[in-house]
Amino acid sequence: MVTAADRAKGPARASVWLGGKATRTRRTDQPAGLDLDKITAATVRLLDSEGLAKFSMRRLAAELGVTAMSVYWYVDTKDDLLELALDAVMGELVLPGTVDGAETGTGTETETGTGTETGTETEPDGTETGPDGTEGGTEAGADWRIQLRRLAAGYRSVLVRHPWVSPLVGVFLNIGPHALKFAAVSQEVMRSADLPLRGQTGGLAAVFQFVYGFGTVEGHFRDRCARAGMTQDEYHQHAMGGMSEQPSLRRTFEQAQDLMAARGGDTVEEMRERDFDFALDLLIAGIEAKRGA
Template structure:
């Protein structure tokens, strides 16, 4: 008989994997620790904004809260729990309209620009959103809005799921890239080096040589807006036929 695997060794089990916090039964006890769930998450977001994901630890979080580790672990079992809850708190900042407009494209544009804004407000959030299931209540609320808008545009079944994925992947991916570049102090120098390297190899990269650096006479907002409109135009050409 083989030994029972330790969930803390090797691959994570579903119980402690990213997203697991949303599927566990809520703890019940007569004596609830004084430390509040809301304070834990607000403090975690503060630390993540300041130091990023790699520097966050349960010990650092407990120290910042001025709390004993046992009080913290009553609320959150793992660091992944903290990350899931903090990321959903970011999605809570997304201003979802109370009602849909007459145009599904306008609704999707509102969703995309709003989501980009909250992700850039917290530079760690976009990259993290690509690493775990987004099934917290606030993330699902935003997805419900986007799915409803796309359904009104004539997307159904697999086409609806693919359209929604294209939208979310564009926003999350572009926000992640922008956040990384914006944190660099040598962005201009790096882009100039990229341009010089490609220009020196025009035989190998003739098309690239005429289009770098991407943001030379542009800015991130315009770059995002142009891509968003190309995506929406493509989706509009398939709506009502999907």
């Protein structure tokens, strides 16, 4: 465990991946069956079920049925565990071109952590799509637009399934193995888009910072609805009804009605999907306009 005296000797390390106890093996006097993978998995479960604010080493130890000191044999701080959990959920992403079992381009994929196998369907234009409408086709040489959409959809899904991820993304360096693989694949896809080299990081920022913002809002909205004991549609109707009754908000609310009607969609999920798809289309169109510039 890092003590005040240890911290006084020098600045704390920037990442758990740059040193610390994360590579240690179990001592003979440690609880049988306890290892870093199990500790990390339990951390993810607790963050999913109880949220970031309630997470503590004491709560984690209770979940594992061990003492807090047993956990500290494997990590130095709570931040170490949060960083490990963050990279673990990045491992749920199915990446274009990978051949390590996460994704093979054969028409099926297994979403890590859910055990759900999803097939692909072929649209009239030849584009492969999954059951959720996400474009597929990740074999070598696949169109960069398809691959970029798939990466964006995957990242959004992680943010929505795990609302605690978004507050941590800007806190840690995100240099774990899964995060680095995601970054490498994303960079390779952007290179395929034929943007000038000086603009490729900007292209990645445009897409993935948009996805980060969209997925963060979506994830926290879903979480708030669940905690309120309401469906997303029920919560939306409740909120819209309250806004329409407030004189100070009524004009803005009325002005937005034509936008809402034009967007279409009978449910919050449908409206959200239309917005996400169209916004991503705009970003890809912008990248296409800058190709070879």
